[in-house]
Amino acid sequence: MSDEKLSKSEAIAKSVERISDSQGLKAIGDGLGSGLVALSFALGIAAFVFGMAFLGNRDGNLHPQTKCFELQEIQGKIFNVNMCTGEIAEFKQPGNE
The missing domain is CATH 2.20.25 (N-terminal domain of TfIIb)
Known part of the structure; x- marks a missing residue:
């Protein structure tokens, strides 16, 4: 029974190894990173536009x-x-x- 558990553990370990070595996770990470950068850039532009709209005509x-x-x-x-x-x-x- 211990050989069966060991072989299942080895199979799971090899599966995890294949997944971690694959380029799919790297692509997903790159995509999420790019999306976060684009989102922060868009929020920065929106904050600038709304800031100028509300504060641009202030007289001090x-x-x-x-x-x-x-x-x-x-x-x-x-x-x-x-x-x-x-x-x-x-x-x-x-x-x-």
Whole structure:
């Protein structure tokens, strides 16, 4: 009975040896490696495209600046007041320069 078990073990060992020596496993490994490289390249391109789409038009402020400019009348003159920076400039109306 031990010879029978030994011969089965030898047969399994020879089968595993033939499989490991075959080029099929190498081809499968090469294909999986190439697929992973292509996937990572495609994800990198997608991240760049979406990053530019969402961040490309940012002006550097963390929050959107709304209604920065306001016209105010002070002592009969109209001033353009920038509420974001605190800058004040006299508003010059076209034709009254």
